Amino acid sequence: MTERNIALVTGASKGIGAAIALALAEDGFDIWLNYRNDHAAAEAVRDAIQAKGAACTLLSFDVADGDKVKAALDPLLAQAVPFAVVNNAGFTKDGLLPLMPPEAWKSVLSVHLDGFYNVTRAILPLMLRKRKGRVVNIVSTSGQSGMPGQTNYSAAKAGLIGATKALAAEVAKRNILVNAVAPGFIETEMIKNLPKEHILPRIPLGRVGSAQEVADAVSFLCSDKATYITGQVLAVNGGIYM
Secondary structure, X not given: OOOOXXXXXXXXXXXXXXXXXXXXXXXXXXXXXXXXXXXXXXXXHHHHHHHOOOOEEEEEOOOOOHHHHHHHHHHHXXXXXXXXEXXXXXXXXXXXXXXXXXXXXXXXXXXXXXXXXXXXXXHHHHHHHHXXXXXXXXXXXXXXXXXXXXXXXXXXXXXXXXXXXXXXXXXXXXXXXXXXXXXXOEOOHHHOOOOHHHHHHHOOOOOOEOHHXXXXXXXXXXXXXXXXXXXXXXXXXXXXXX
C-alpha cells in the first residue's frame, strides 16, 4: 500500500483554508489542520475531510507563538514529515496608518510573517533531509498593489511574497518548491461587509472569486503538474491586478 502524503494547512477551520484542506484531501493527502480556537468549525472540516477517505489531525495553536507551534508539531514530526505546507493563517485589522494603534500593526505582521517563519522553520529541515516538498504561501493582491487602509496587511503580504522568492532560491537544489497564491476579492467573511457595488466594476471578470478557485490553484502547485514552478506568485484575482 502506497504511503499517503501529508499536507499541513494553517488557518484551515473556515474560508479559503478550509477549501484548501478539502481540495488536498480530495487529491489524496492526509491533512494536519491548524486553527486557532474555533473548535466546532475545525471539527466540521475534519468530518468533511474524513468523508473523502483522508485522515485529518486537528492542531489548535496560534502560528504567531513559536513555543506553541513547536509544542504542537514536534510530536507529530517525530513520526512523519508533511510533503506540503500551506501557510494560510491570517487576518486583517484595517485602518488608516496615522490612526493605527501599534497592536494592529504588530499583530497583523506577526501572524503572517512570524507565523510563516515558525511553521515553515519547524518543518523545513526535515523536508531538506527528504529532498522533496512544497511550500505554498497564501498572500494577497493587497501585497502586490497596495491597498489604502491596509498598510499593515499590505506590508505583511508583500513581506511574505519576498520571503517566498528568497526561500525558493535557497531550497530549490533540494527539490523543494516554494510558491505563493495571491487571491483578490474572494467570497469569504473577510469581504462580507465591503461594498460590492464599488468592488465589482473594478474587476475585469465582473465578479468576486470563490474559495474553491483559490484552493484549485494550491492543489495545482502541490501536484505533479507543477514540478518546474518555484518562486512564483500565482494570482487568483479576476484580473483586478495584472
